[in-house]
Amino acid sequence: MAQASIHASAVVDPSAQLGSGVEVGAFTVIGADVEIGDGTRVGPHCSIHGPTRIGRDNRVHGHAAIGGDPQDKKYGGERVALEIGDGNVIREFVTINRGTGGGGGTTRIGDDNWLLAYTHVAHDCQVGSHCVFSNNSTLAGHVEIGDWVIMGGFAGVHQFCRIGAHAFIGMGALVNGDVPPYLLVASDDYGRPRGINSEGLKRRGFDGDRIAAIKRAYRAVYVADGSLADARQKLAGMASDSADVRDFLDFIERGERPLAR
Structure with a gap:
C-alpha cells in the first residue's frame, strides 16, 4: 500500500487521516479532523479545514480553499462539516464552505463533478453527481443541485433555490427561483427558462x-x-x-x- 506523499513545505495536522497514495503539494495546509481518501491529489497552496471528508481519486488544483467556516453571521463556531465524494475535479481558487448549525450542519458534494476555476459552493449546499460548474459559477447557501447539472460561466444561484437534474444554466444567468429538471435557463435580468436541455439529454x-x-x-x-x-x-x-x-x-x-x- 503506497504511503501518502507530502511535500516538505506542506503543513498537515497530526490528526488528519490521509489514505494510500494521497499527494499533498507545496505550501498546502491540511487542518485537524480532515480525512482524504486513497489516490486523491491536492495541489500547491491549498487549504483544507475540518471537519471535512474527501473521498477517493479526487484532483484538487492549486489555491483551492476547502472546508472553510461558513460565510454566515449566525455561525457561532458549532461543529459543522463538509463531505465530498469520489472522482471530483476541483480547479484553481475554488471555495467550498462547511455547513451551519441551523442549515443541517453539512455541505455535500457527490461524485464525478467538475468545479472549474473560482467556483464557490456556500454553506449547506447539496450538490449531486456528474455536474459541471464553469468558471466563476456561484451557489449561495442552502442550494440543492441535482445530478448532471451544467452551470455556465458566471452563473449564480440565490440561496435556498433548487436546480433539478439535467438542467442547463446558461452563462451569466442569475437564478432566483427553483428550476425543474431538464430545463434550459438563459441569461436575462434574471435567468428565465428558455426550453429544455434537449442536447444534453x-x-x-x-x-x-x-x-x-x-x-x-x-x-x-x-x-x-x-x-x-x-x-x-x-x-x-x-x-x-x-x-x-x-x-x-x-x-x-x-x-x-x-x-x-
Missing part, C-alpha cells in the same frame, strides 16, 4: 419519446395559459406514462420557493 441517452414527453411537460408549465395549479393537473395526467414527467412534477410539488418563470 440526447448525450445522456434519452430517446425521442422521452424528450418529447419532457417537452410537453415544459409547455404545460411555461407556455400554456392557466395557473400553476392547472399545469400540475396536466402533469399528473402525463406522469402516468412517463417517469421523467413524474420527476418533473415531484420536483415542483416539493418546492417551497417560487419557480423560475
Whole structure:
C-alpha cells in the first residue's frame, strides 16, 4: 500500500487521516479532523479545514480553499462539516464552505463533478453527481443541485433555490427561483427558462419519446395559459406514462420557493 506523499513545505495536522497514495503539494495546509481518501491529489497552496471528508481519486488544483467556516453571521463556531465524494475535479481558487448549525450542519458534494476555476459552493449546499460548474459559477447557501447539472460561466444561484437534474444554466444567468429538471435557463435580468436541455439529454441517452414527453411537460408549465395549479393537473395526467414527467412534477410539488418563470 503506497504511503501518502507530502511535500516538505506542506503543513498537515497530526490528526488528519490521509489514505494510500494521497499527494499533498507545496505550501498546502491540511487542518485537524480532515480525512482524504486513497489516490486523491491536492495541489500547491491549498487549504483544507475540518471537519471535512474527501473521498477517493479526487484532483484538487492549486489555491483551492476547502472546508472553510461558513460565510454566515449566525455561525457561532458549532461543529459543522463538509463531505465530498469520489472522482471530483476541483480547479484553481475554488471555495467550498462547511455547513451551519441551523442549515443541517453539512455541505455535500457527490461524485464525478467538475468545479472549474473560482467556483464557490456556500454553506449547506447539496450538490449531486456528474455536474459541471464553469468558471466563476456561484451557489449561495442552502442550494440543492441535482445530478448532471451544467452551470455556465458566471452563473449564480440565490440561496435556498433548487436546480433539478439535467438542467442547463446558461452563462451569466442569475437564478432566483427553483428550476425543474431538464430545463434550459438563459441569461436575462434574471435567468428565465428558455426550453429544455434537449442536447444534453440526447448525450445522456434519452430517446425521442422521452424528450418529447419532457417537452410537453415544459409547455404545460411555461407556455400554456392557466395557473400553476392547472399545469400540475396536466402533469399528473402525463406522469402516468412517463417517469421523467413524474420527476418533473415531484420536483415542483416539493418546492417551497417560487419557480423560475
